[in-house]
Amino acid sequence: MVDAAAIDRPLRDFNPWPAVIVVCLVCLAVLFLAPTLGVLLSSVKTTRDIAFGELWTIPDTLFLGNFGEVIANPAVHRYILNTILVTVPATAASIALGVFAGYVFSKLPFRGSDVLFLILVSGMFFPPQVILIPLFRLFNTMGLIDTLWPIIIVHTALGIPICTLLMRNFFATVPNALREAAILEGANEWQVLMRVALPLSLPAIAVLATLQFTWIWNDFLWPLIFTNSDEKRTIMIGIVNLKGQYSVAWGVQGALSLIASIPTLIVFLFFQRYFIKGMTMGAVKG
Amino acid sequence: MADLRLENVSKRFGDVQVINGVDFAAKHGEFVVFVGPSGCGKSTLLRLITGLEETGGGRIFIGGADVTGMKPSKRGVAMVFQSYALFPHMTVEDNIGFGLRLAKLPKEEIGRRVAEAARILQIEDLLERKPRQLSGGQRQRVAIGRSIIRDPKVFLFDEPLSNLDAALRVQMRLEIARLHKRLGATMIYVTHDQTEAMTLADRIVVINRGRIEQVGSPIDLYDHPANRFVSGFIGSPAMNFIDVNEHGPENCTSLGAGSASIELDGCQVAGATAIGIRPEHLELAGPEEGDFPATVEIIEKLGAESLVYLQFDGSDLPLTMRTSPEHPLCAGETVHVRFNKDRIHFFDRDGKILNRP
Ligand SMILES: Nc1ncnc2c1ncn2[C@@H]1O[C@H](COP(=O)(O)OP(=O)(O)O)[C@@H](O)[C@H]1O
Ligand SMILES: [Mg+2]
Numbered sequence: 001m002v003d004a005a006a007i008d009r010p011l012r013d014f015n016p017w018p019a020v021i022v023v024c025l026v027c028l029a030v031l032f033l034a035p036t037l038g039v040l041l042s043s044v045k046t047t048r049d050i051a052f053g054e055l056w057t058i059p060d061t062l063f064l065g066n067f068g069e070v071i072a073n074p075a076v077h078r079y080i081l082n083t084i085l086v087t088v089p090a091t092a093a094s095i096a097l098g099v100f101a102g103y104v105f106s107k108l109p110f111r112g113s114d115v116l117f118l119i120l121v122s123g124m125f126f127p128p129q130v131i132l133i134p135l136f137r138l139f140n141t142m143g144l145i146d147t148l149w150p151i152i153i154v155h156t157a158l159g160i161p162i163c164t165l166l167m168r169n170f171f172a173t174v175p176n177a178l179r180e181a182a183i184l185e186g187a188n189e190w191q192v193l194m195r196v197a198l199p200l201s202l203p204a205i206a207v208l209a210t211l212q213f214t215w216i217w218n219d220f221l222w223p224l225i226f227t228n229s230d231e232k233r234t235i236m237i238g239i240v241n242l243k244g245q246y247s248v249a250w251g252v253q254g255a256l257s258l259i260a261s262i263p264t265l266i267v268f269l270f271f272q273r274y275f276i277k278g279m280t281m282g283a284v285k286g
Numbered sequence: 287m288a289d290l291r292l293e294n295v296s297k298r299f300g301d302v303q304v305i306n307g308v309d310f311a312a313k314h315g316e317f318v319v320f321v322g323p324s325g326c327g328k329s330t331l332l333r334l335i336t337g338l339e340e341t342g343g344g345r346i347f348i349g350g351a352d353v354t355g356m357k358p359s360k361r362g363v364a365m366v367f368q369s370y371a372l373f374p375h376m377t378v379e380d381n382i383g384f385g386l387r388l389a390k391l392p393k394e395e396i397g398r399r400v401a402e403a404a405r406i407l408q409i410e411d412l413l414e415r416k417p418r419q420l421s422g423g424q425r426q427r428v429a430i431g432r433s434i435i436r437d438p439k440v441f442l443f444d445e446p447l448s449n450l451d452a453a454l455r456v457q458m459r460l461e462i463a464r465l466h467k468r469l470g471a472t473m474i475y476v477t478h479d480q481t482e483a484m485t486l487a488d489r490i491v492v493i494n495r496g497r498i499e500q501v502g503s504p505i506d507l508y509d510h511p512a513n514r515f516v517s518g519f520i521g522s523p524a525m526n527f528i529d530v531n532e533h534g535p536e537n538c539t540s541l542g543a544g545s546a547s548i549e550l551d552g553c554q555v556a557g558a559t560a561i562g563i564r565p566e567h568l569e570l571a572g573p574e575e576g577d578f579p580a581t582v583e584i585i586e587k588l589g590a591e592s593l594v595y596l597q598f599d600g601s602d603l604p605l606t607m608r609t610s611p612e613h614p615l616c617a618g619e620t621v622h623v624r625f626n627k628d629r630i631h632f633f634d635r636d637g638k639i640l641n642r643p
Pocket of ligand 1: 322324326330331
């Protein structure tokens with residue numbers, strides 16, 4: 001027998017908060033998804049349709065001309081190549097530096113290493129606008145303006161704090177006994193890192209790779225500052241550059257925006273299978 | 287020749303002197319157990335021997351060679367960690383063969399030696415598994431496998447059984463003893479459990495606060511402890527300690543117990559401030575022969591024997607007595623207890639044992 005009072009009670013004690021939270025989340029989701037939807041819709045419409053204010057309607061027929069135009073455009077190929085040339089080395093370099101620094105901070109601390117770590121991590125809270133002009137002047141004297149180098153260097157440097165922070169904290173969860181066991185077996189510090197600590201830290205690497213890749217790929221500011229010729233532009237600036245002489249090419253821009261987001265999606269899908277917890281389970285006790 | 291020799295080894299962490307001038311030598315093939323309470327420096331001592339921790343002073347010799355400044359992997363020692371420290375991302379096979387692969391031995395030889403170690407430890411069918419797919423006892427074997435494959439001069443075990451449940455602990459204890467017989471290697475085994483020490487050791491080293499209190503065979507330590515610490519630490523249940531009254535009658539040891547006192551006639555050692563007596567050296571007696579009356583507080587019937595927790599009448603001094611289970615005792619009963627006077631240990635003010643005249 002079910003107690004009748006027990007069924008009534010939830011009605012009397014109606015809790016409004018879950019409903020409020022759901023409404024808020026829905027609003028936020030709509031707010032975030034609307035631009036994406038707009039881009040998606042504009043990419044499959046002709047410039048003419050968009051110009052007539054047909055942006056938010058669902059089209060009867062899919063117009064794929066925008067995609068064709070973007071894919072056939074040699075400038076777009078150049079943008080994508082440039083972006084890859086910036087993103088891949090900068091992502092790899094910042095993670096590599098974070099791995100080394102994080103390993104030292106967590107497993108080989110030295111006098112003052114805690115303070116150094118704090119200083120390093122505080123770099124995360126530095127607004128880029130502050131260092132923008134000095135950096136421009138620096139790279140200008142070095143003759144690197146309008147090459148990809150400044151973008152790679154700056155993204156590598158800006159990635160170090162977050163990479164070091166994450167790697168240090170992840171390495172800290174790798175038991176010290178594992179390092180000591182490996183050393184007793186004849187491993188040097190490099191082998192401990194490569195054969196023990198790093199394989200156990202794949203989740204952290206995957207998170208960092210996704211974060212850094214997306215962030216650098218989508219960056220607009222630094223390529224804008226450090227490059228000026230069309231041959232050196234990256235994809236995010238390319239999207240803006242893709243306009244007719246007299247009109248804004250909404251459809252083509254929408255198509256390129258979608259194409260430009262594919263690599264980050266692939267990177268996410270590739271790395272997300274490593275986003276698993278408990279890699280160190282079974283190392284000790286259990 | 288000594289396989290392991292420590293000469294005046296010491297170590298401090300900051301202001302804390304953790305190891306204090308330890309001198310010790312283990313003969314070839316000996317099974318030595320370092321035993322002492324938690325935090326006394328046992329693990330630190332092992333880590334000094336391995337070289338994972340730098341010595342603060344003194345020298346360490348392994349197989350006759352001075353290894354004091356040598357790299358851990360060159361010292362010819364292997365260690366089984368308390369936490370096993372298996373590499374979680376590697377299979378059992380890769381865990382065991384890790385050191386050989388680092389040494390770049392040929393694949394066939396690694397395979398052969400891993401198979402040999404696996405056979406000795408009976409883990410042949412686990413070679414493909416990862417550590418998380420193993421039970422505690424199996425992990426323990428893998429950890430031992432990783433140490434024996436390198437054929438070290440000295441094996442070091444740091445509380446290897448403390449993560450296992452009681453039944454498994456007894457089983458693994460036997461297996462380690464068998465392994466020692468089979469390999470004939472020098473083994474240094476660290477534990478805080480005196481039972482483990484008593485059952486496994488050829489020789490026990492009792493450590494307290496970073497110092498060696500006494501070295502000897504298990505029976506030696508049990509029958510002839512050097513001081514009050516060793517007396518209390520070795521043996522379970524622990525030895526009973528009773529203070530000696532300063533102004534007792536002549537030619538007699540007077541034991542203080544609150545308002546009451548016990549007079550042990552014809553049994554006196556000058557300078558004794560306390561005595562110790564093991565639970566099996568107290569016995570039930572008739573009212574005439576008994577040295578003192580006591581109240582039975584709790585009886586633990588263990589089957590082969592019973593442990594009786596007594597309270598001196600007129601005091602709160604607790605005493606433990608080991609008796610045969612035939613005695614029909616019940617809690618609250620008053621009994622008469624007699625000391626086996628030949629087995630009383632006398633201690634001076636500093637806890638050192640006093641020889642009987
Ligand atoms: N790396 C270290 N830094 C500072 N103190 C330590 C360190 N390692 C151990 N100690 C201290 O040394 C003492 C002995 O530790 P340990 O050798 O682990 O004891 P045991 O293994 O006998 O339980 C403890 O008081 C511990 O706090
Ligand atoms: Mg310890």
